[in-house]
Amino acid sequence: MGDKPEVKSTIPKSGRFAWWRSFTKNPLAVAGLLIVGCLIITAILAPVISPYDPQAINTWHILEPPSRAHLLGTDTLGRDCLSRLIYGVRISLLVGIVAVGLATAIGAALGAAAGYYGGMIDTLLMRFVDIMLCFPAIFLIMAVIAFLEPSILNIMVIIGLTGWMGVARLVRAEFMSLRERDFVLAAKLSGASDRRIIFSHILPNAVAPILVSATLGIGGAILTESALSFLGIGVQPPTPSWGNMLTQGKDNIEVAWWLSIFPGLAILIAVLGFNLLGEGLRDALDPRMKRD
Amino acid sequence: MPFIAYLSKRLIALIPTFIGITIISFMVMHLAPGEPIGVQADLNPKMTPEVRERLRALYGLDKPLYVQYWRWLDGLAHLDLGRSFAPDRAPVWNKIKERLPVTILINSLSLGLILLIAVPLGVASAVRQGGLFDKAVTILIFVFYAAPSFWVAIVLMLYLGVDLGWLPVSGLHSLMGYNALSPMQKVLDWTRHLLLPVAVSAMGGLAGLSRYVRSSMLEVLRQDYIMTARAKGLSEHAVIYRHALRNALLPLITILGLSVPGLIGGSVIFESIFAIPGIGQLMWSSVMSRDYPVLMGNLVIVSILTLLGNLLADIGYGLADPRIRTGRHG
Numbered sequence: 001m002g003d004k005p006e007v008k009s010t011i012p013k014s015g016r017f018a019w020w021r022s023f024t025k026n027p028l029a030v031a032g033l034l035i036v037g038c039l040i041i042t043a044i045l046a047p048v049i050s051p052y053d054p055q056a057i058n059t060w061h062i063l064e065p066p067s068r069a070h071l072l073g074t075d076t077l078g079r080d081c082l083s084r085l086i087y088g089v090r091i092s093l094l095v096g097i098v099a100v101g102l103a104t105a106i107g108a109a110l111g112a113a114a115g116y117y118g119g120m121i122d123t124l125l126m127r128f129v130d131i132m133l134c135f136p137a138i139f140l141i142m143a144v145i146a147f148l149e150p151s152i153l154n155i156m157v158i159i160g161l162t163g164w165m166g167v168a169r170l171v172r173a174e175f176m177s178l179r180e181r182d183f184v185l186a187a188k189l190s191g192a193s194d195r196r197i198i199f200s201h202i203l204p205n206a207v208a209p210i211l212v213s214a215t216l217g218i219g220g221a222i223l224t225e226s227a228l229s230f231l232g233i234g235v236q237p238p239t240p241s242w243g244n245m246l247t248q249g250k251d252n253i254e255v256a257w258w259l260s261i262f263p264g265l266a267i268l269i270a271v272l273g274f275n276l277l278g279e280g281l282r283d284a285l286d287p288r289m290k291r292d
Numbered sequence: 293m294p295f296i297a298y299l300s301k302r303l304i305a306l307i308p309t310f311i312g313i314t315i316i317s318f319m320v321m322h323l324a325p326g327e328p329i330g331v332q333a334d335l336n337p338k339m340t341p342e343v344r345e346r347l348r349a350l351y352g353l354d355k356p357l358y359v360q361y362w363r364w365l366d367g368l369a370h371l372d373l374g375r376s377f378a379p380d381r382a383p384v385w386n387k388i389k390e391r392l393p394v395t396i397l398i399n400s401l402s403l404g405l406i407l408l409i410a411v412p413l414g415v416a417s418a419v420r421q422g423g424l425f426d427k428a429v430t431i432l433i434f435v436f437y438a439a440p441s442f443w444v445a446i447v448l449m450l451y452l453g454v455d456l457g458w459l460p461v462s463g464l465h466s467l468m469g470y471n472a473l474s475p476m477q478k479v480l481d482w483t484r485h486l487l488l489p490v491a492v493s494a495m496g497g498l499a500g501l502s503r504y505v506r507s508s509m510l511e512v513l514r515q516d517y518i519m520t521a522r523a524k525g526l527s528e529h530a531v532i533y534r535h536a537l538r539n540a541l542l543p544l545i546t547i548l549g550l551s552v553p554g555l556i557g558g559s560v561i562f563e564s565i566f567a568i569p570g571i572g573q574l575m576w577s578s579v580m581s582r583d584y585p586v587l588m589g590n591l592v593i594v595s596i597l598t599l600l601g602n603l604l605a606d607i608g609y610g611l612a613d614p615r616i617r618t619g620r621h622g
Contacts, residue, residue: 028434131312133550134595134602136557139575143320143591146579223440227561230442233579250446250565254454264443271438279434 019284029280035273043089050083054240063256073258075248081258084240085266091241092270095156095225096218102160103221104214107167108206112198114168115175126172129165137162138224142233150233159221167213174206208285215278219271226267242267298616302606306599313599314368317592318361321584373589378581384589387574392593394464395563395570398486399555402494403548410498411541414505419532421510429502437499441558445492445565452488460485462567489566493558497551504547509540542613549605553598 023029042049051071058078066073072081114125140162148154178184179202187201228234229243230250237244242263249260348354355363367373373384417426453461460466465481466473473481512518513536521531559572567573571590578586610616 028431127308127312131309131316134309134313134553134598135316135591136553136594136598138557138560139591139594140320142560142575142579143317143587146582146584146587147320219438223438226440227442230440231560231564231576246440246443246446253446253450257450260443260446260450264440264447267440267443268435268438271440272434275434275438 023280023284026280026283028276029284032273032276032278032280035269036277039089039093039270039273042086043093046086046090050080050086052080052083054079054083054087055238056080063252063259065256066258072262073256075245075256075259076252081245081262084245085242085262087240088242088245088263088266089270091152091235091239092222092225092267095152095159095235096221096274098156099159099163099221099225100214100217102157103163103217104167104210106160107164108171108203108210110164111168111171112175112203115172116179116194116198116202118176122172125168129168132162132165135162138227141224141228145228145233150228150236152235152239155225155228155234159224163217163221163224166217167210170209170213171206174209175202178202178205208281212278212282212285215274215281219274219278222267222271222274295610295617298610299607302603302610306603309599310596313595314365314592315361317588317595318364320591321588322357322360368592373592374585376578376586377583378586384585387586388571388589388593391569391571391574394568395556395559395572396597398489398493398562398568398570399552399559401486401490402497403551403555405490405494406497406501407548409494410502411505411544414502415509415532415537415540417502418506418509418513426506433499433503436495439495441492441495442561442565444495445488445562448488448492449565459488461488464568489562489568492562492565493555496558497555501544501547501551505540505544508543509536512536512540515539542609545605545608545612549602549608552601553595556594556597 023033056079058074061070061074061078063076064070064074064078070080070082072085075081075084110125110129114122141158144158144162145154148158175198184197184201187197192201225234226241226243226246229241230246232244232247234243235241245263246260249256249263252259345354371385373388375381375383376387413429417429420426449461452459464485465478466485470478470481513532518531518536521535522528526535556571559570560575561572562568563570563572564576571594574586575590575594577583578590
């Protein structure tokens, strides 16, 4: 970018931003970051960029195929599919981020307690993780939803409450490997409280793997939400969610292909974006976690 | 008998997990707002407070929670999971029993399909690590992994079923004239009906597993004994398929066991799309109609299936790994 001749060094670059340099060298990771960036911008600008009101019913233009007026066609109530798709980004991101935030908080707290204290606490908590993992997540979620209203808030909380086990195992492993290290012993000898050691000394060292698993988790949560909404037990119409748009697509599969194709593509791209970003962060932040 | 010792240790470890499963299933039912009889009672205009109390007594809801739990556990031991709220009042276990074989059949078939494709794919990309093939497969796997299975199901239905009319899009077999078919034709009819559901249910697992095989294979190929095998002049084929693959596939058994809940969870989606009368569809319809006994029965049975899947994986691992089989380590 500059005019200066670049000095090639064989010494590996290090420092604060080394991970960023290695991240930007990975085309898949950059693609993931771009996709996620676009999604966030779309969600923020939804009212500005959507051509129509996503809820506006127009009985004169029912089930119109994609045209210049309606780029992605209209649905069974004559609503503009593109506008609904754009507002759907908000739902997907909201559910993904809140659900994963909750799951990460629970998982990190339980994992930290198990890994730091060990012994009986560890045994009990990890047994609890094993038990939770025996339930196919979607069955557990459906069982709880049957008792509650399928509102967006409930969906987010339930996905979070049933998705913390991976984080717990991860954080526990980090804590087990870190708690015997010299800097932790030093903190203990200088009289730091358990709380201080856990939150100020060990947890910051475990941020990288937590961040990676949270990024990958958002993709998973978006998939779960869309599956639930598709089955009619997630986000309820008229609120546009990619999942409930697909329900309509399935019901009109023989007459309106556009109702099925575009929401599905949107889910695929969003999940792909978070997964690529997560894997890219994994490779860049922590070479130990690199899969190959 | 080191294998017996290994096995009994695994079996004993299952007991607390099993108890935990039953407690959580029970708690989901009883700690939720509203009572299991609530919906039934609210919908009935003739419901008086006395009748409600009688109903509560009938279901044992007037007893303390631990008594209710013990009764429920006792029922579970005799496969008595109560009766459905549906008008037929059928025993829950009968409903589950009818549908379980279908779900197990489809999931076994898709597990087979996953193995059939994921192992060669993973090995091939590991051997060509960093090459064009490896990169293409990696991207393809990312896309597969991100694609929502219910959407893929719809697209395949639209294309293969509706547009081309090649495959039937719902049910386990044809409804018209099925009984007149010869046994051979019946098998063919089932195959045609199951092709799409099995393919869709295999998709997600396929992506994860082939990526796993790839990294496991890469790990093994870095080991010293592989270098030894190469150094003594064995062909690349022998090195990869005889020495590396067997060791790379060992952890796969555990992963397969762990993938059971995901597979069963997927049943909810493809069974409701393809109108297959399995356990997933039962779960969905019981959620929609708030048929709590069926719901809870489903939840506990499915988690026990997962537990059995894990146990099978442990047994498989014990049989496959000579260190466990013979008790010699090193």
